[in-house]
Amino acid sequence: MDMQSTKAENLDLFVNAQLQFKRALTWIDDLKAGIVDYLINPNRTIHVRFPIHMDDESIQTFHGFRVLHNRVRGPGKGGIRYHPDVTEAEVSALAAFMTWKTAVVDLPFGGGKGGIVCNPKELSRGELRRITRRFVTELGDAIGPYTDIPAPDVYTDQQTMAWIYDTFDMMHPGENNLAVVTGKPLDIGGSVGRNEATAKGSLFATQQLLKRGVVAGLPAVQDARVAIQGFGNAGGTAARLFYEDGARIVAVSDSQGGIGLDSGIDPNKVLAHKKKHGSVVGFPGCTDISNEELLAYDCDILIPAALECQIRADNANNVKARLIVEAANGPLTMAADENLQSKNILVLPDIVANSGGVVVSYFEWVQNLENQQWDLEKVEKLLKKRMTRAVDETVDRWTALDEKYRSGFNGSHSGPNLRDAALVTAIKRIATVVLQRDIWP
């Protein structure tokens, strides 16, 4: 490992998000001066600290956040994460990604994100329920169907969303409150297809990207060798869907470690193993590997689908994939981005690659407001249309930026990448609305 580059690199996710944003800005020559500071920083950050009675009758104080990054295009939208490493900087960065993501897939939403510093693996269901309900009560009207709408993220699920809805509904009796949160169970206003939406969106996006012929020698998902980090909602489902589309899943991992098998793994069997043993590790017939080895696995497509800052200055050189599909938010640092670009390894950025989740969350919100229930065929058709369009617009913008660069446009770096292209689209859309609404008062 290159210790020097690790030392030099800043792994603060918000710093990396700002670097991405500033890099994209170098491709925009008509942004109104003065607007940048507003677009880059969160509009509002709420900190809450609250006590909870634990099962053993002790009292523990928890710290939670809700960041509303921007809502100029519509209410804030973004998940709630339960993890011991949650920080204000992380939640702020994730909220910024949501603003850019909703803009790039053209949803009438802004960006938000929340988190509670806790370790769900050490908490009982009752403790999690009390933490969730108290958090929602503390947030009060900072969340709501037309203000800021939470969803699931790392270590929160349908049950968490059901508690959020129920608590908010208790606080606002007599109203249709379903649209306050998405990712709910089907029986309480959830949408069919929401559970699989993030991974399905990643698959649709990858299919379209490869169809555009941008990865030499890799025309389709079929027969591609795929390695996936993270085996939860995003990663585990992606493993299954890519497998069903004909890909060979050669390695997968979770927080305990990973497994590899060059001839291919059946993700359905790995899922059953994980359910029984708590991890993918130890799945019969495979070699146990570390998460570092997974990222360096010999494959065509690498899908980081766990946490942020996984591919950095110190390990980007080890990546052997030809394409990285960011199912997780912020899995690559800025230094990794630049390293991979210099080696012509393409990165489909998170704000496109994992936007399927928020797209179907939007469908859920629309259904809730209209008291409708769509069928799976409709959800998938509309999801595919949006993902395909987002990829096409990103590739088209990338090509246009590249032409600009080749004709001598003064980009301060080595040509555009797909992240620059997606961010330029997002920033332009947001800035247009800021100026069209005009600045109040």
Ligand code: NAD
């Ligand atoms: P999840 O809780 O369902 O799964 C997380 C997975 O990551 C688990 O398998 C866990 O074991 C694994 N993991 C945790 N730490 C790890 C480590 N250090 N190394 C390897 N694996 C590790 O969470 P999720 O919803 O699948 O979210 C994963 C990523 O996808 C996050 O970045 C999240 O923001 C992003 N994302 C999720 C959604 C969604 O709809 N769920 C939407 C967009 C983006």
